[in-house]
Amino acid sequence: MKKILIITGGSKGIGEGIIKAYLAKEFAVFSISRTTNPHLARLGVVQTALDLTKVNEIQATFEHIFSLCGENEPQKITLINNAGTLGEIAMLNEISTTDISDAFNLNAIAPMVCSSAFINLSKHWKASKTIINITSGAALKPYFGWSVYCSSKAAINMLTQTVALEQQQVANGAKVLAIAPGVVDTDMQSQIRNTDEANFKDLQRFVALKETGALNDATTVGEEIFKMDHNSDIPSGSILRVEGKN
Ligand SMILES: NC(=O)c1ccc[n+]([C@@H]2O[C@H](COP(=O)([O-])OP(=O)(O)OC[C@H]3O[C@@H](n4cnc5c(N)ncnc54)[C@H](OP(=O)(O)O)[C@@H]3O)[C@@H](O)[C@H]2O)c1
Numbered sequence: 676m677k678k679i680l681i682i683t684g685g686s687k688g689i690g691e692g693i694i695k696a697y698l699a700k701e702f703a704v705f706s707i708s709r710t711t712n713p714h715l716a717r718l719g720v721v722q723t724a725l726d727l728t729k730v731n732e733i734q735a736t737f738e739h740i741f742s743l744c745g746e747n748e749p750q751k752i753t754l755i756n757n758a759g760t761l762g763e764i765a766m767l768n769e770i771s772t773t774d775i776s777d778a779f780n781l782n783a784i785a786p787m788v789c790s791s792a793f794i795n796l797s798k799h800w801k802a803s804k805t806i807i808n809i810t811s812g813a814a815l816k817p818y819f820g821w822s823v824y825c826s827s828k829a830a831i832n833m834l835t836q837t838v839a840l841e842q843q844q845v846a847n848g849a850k851v852l853a854i855a856p857g858v859v860d861t862d863m864q865s866q867i868r869n870t871d872e873a874n875f876k877d878l879q880r881f882v883a884l885k886e887t888g889a890l891n892d893a894t895t896v897g898e899e900i901f902k903m904d905h906n907s908d909i910p911s912g913s914i915l916r917v918e919g920k921n
Contacts, residue, residue: 684758
């Protein structure tokens, strides 16, 4: 395996779009999500079923994936922390403790633990290494009803900048980027459009984006993320946005 992608949340949506872009460039792909996608299995994607809110199980999963990578070091290895959830859309005081904790675990703690495992397990590799955290415009802009989502995405923006700073000071450290995909036509957007307006004041804006055909498609977003991963002019620690239709 000369080029390797490890991605969370590859089973559908943006993750599936990203996987298609990397498969087209002959990457070996390892995906972690709760369910597996039979189409991706036929394309040779190695899928591990794991609920990433169980953050204590991540280290063992990464050890297993690295054991499958073989003894020959790759030239390039990329980790994309993509799995994410809006969680329950409501005012913070109406969201259960379990939902707050599960959403924050998936969106922020899992990317931290995955990144830590990735850095340690590839520490002695000379390969070019990149960590990409899939963020959101919601990291910077507060939305009524999205307190957990917005704050978890803000956390991974700062994670990106902090780990980039650390990795610049170790030999052959990883490059770290955060990329916001824009508003993309996935199940996450269906969930938004099905929210009660009392719980999400910006509902009509997202309904209009769908109705006017202004949503980005996951395949194009995957290709743009691939290009950003391979653009050596982009400095580590950058927080980027896919320039799509919205
Ligand atoms: N769509 C947008 O407009 C948009 C905008 C900005 C940012 N984003 C970000 O883009 C990323 C992907 O979103 P998407 O729109 O593609 O969402 P999606 O269609 O809902 O897909 C989410 C992915 O995450 C996985 N996942 C969810 N919960 C999980 C869990 N507990 N453990 C393991 N995997 C889990 C899902 O797989 P399983 O169900 O098989 O577990 C799926 O592969 C997220 O980080 C999201 O915040 C999306």
